Amino acid sequence: MSTDVIPPEERLDWYSDSVSREVMPAQLSCERPAEFQGEAAVLHLGGVRVTRAAMSPLRSRRTAAMIRRGDPEQYQLALLLEGTTSLSQHRNECTIGASDLMLWDTSRPSDYLMPAAGGRVRVRILSLPRTIMPLSSRRLDRMLARRIPGDNGMAAILASFLSSLDDHGSACTPQELRRLETVAVDLLTACLAQHLDAEGRLCADLRSRALVHRIHAFIEQNLGDPALSPSAIDAHHNISVRTLHHLFHGQGESVSARIRRRRLERCRADLADPGFRRRPMSAITARWGFSGPVLFSRSFREAYGLSPTEFRALNINDLCAERSAG
Numbered sequence: 001m002s003t004d005v006i007p008p009e010e011r012l013d014w015y016s017d018s019v020s021r022e023v024m025p026a027q028l029s030c031e032r033p034a035e036f037q038g039e040a041a042v043l044h045l046g047g048v049r050v051t052r053a054a055m056s057p058l059r060s061r062r063t064a065a066m067i068r069r070g071d072p073e074q075y076q077l078a079l080l081l082e083g084t085t086s087l088s089q090h091r092n093e094c095t096i097g098a099s100d101l102m103l104w105d106t107s108r109p110s111d112y113l114m115p116a117a118g119g120r121v122r123v124r125i126l127s128l129p130r131t132i133m134p135l136s137s138r139r140l141d142r143m144l145a146r147r148i149p150g151d152n153g154m155a156a157i158l159a160s161f162l163s164s165l166d167d168h169g170s171a172c173t174p175q176e177l178r179r180l181e182t183v184a185v186d187l188l189t190a191c192l193a194q195h196l197d198a199e200g201r202l203c204a205d206l207r208s209r210a211l212v213h214r215i216h217a218f219i220e221q222n223l224g225d226p227a228l229s230p231s232a233i234d235a236h237h238n239i240s241v242r243t244l245h246h247l248f249h250g251q252g253e254s255v256s257a258r259i260r261r262r263r264l265e266r267c268r269a270d271l272a273d274p275g276f277r278r279r280p281m282s283a284i285t286a287r288w289g290f291s292g293p294v295l296f297s298r299s300f301r302e303a304y305g306l307s308p309t310e311f312r313a314l315n316i317n318d319l320c321a322e323r324s325a326g
Contacts, residue, residue, distance in 0.1 A: 026061065054120065107130070186209045208247060272311075
């Protein structure tokens, strides 16, 4: 959805009608309607939706009358990537900036303001039915219109997940998207529970899944560290080796296998990257935590059926052929 194809004088009204029809009834206004620009794209994860949006500063008001006219009965969480926004809802108010998150309830009146001084706004919005949240609405009311810093803890992992969905979600199969729905709900629940000091009230299964997501994120952030190992993961998350292996029992691979696979995938991507053509193989392997070339070469051949040198040469030849054909 984009205003680019709409005459300037009609853009705000068209965007407002589209939001009211496709999302929920809301009253949109801005200081310079003739200069308004907006665009949005949606990724469906089963019953959960992730929206990528960019727009000129505006104000969005949702009254009780509008709620009666149409209510998707959702919780919606915004991850702000650019600009500034303020939200008032349920006697709470907050202002957030880039990398922050905030939650609102579509079944309650709200006033959402993007001040003109803050410039263009870019945001990711996670929308999910109220009924699938395992935390009670009474508890979640405390999180409405409250700034959630997105640079640490579960909030940082949730923010990273939402950004990766934007980058890679369109390439996922319907089955993969449905699995990602569960991940999205788990991460949001764990994030909100952390800020509510209610982690102990989550069911054991949900706590386990949230811990697995945290461990996956820790692995991704530390792939380049040669010391990354099951024991390092145990120590960082204050769990036993037995607990760690139990968590990964249903993952289809062991902890060590996941570390090795992700390191190989990162090395493979670098070897296929034209920008790294002149980078020595040893620098690439060291970048992603391999202890030496012999182990890397053997692991790479086992995983992909050819040596790293052969793989790199094939990609260089393919690139040269493409350029010659062009």
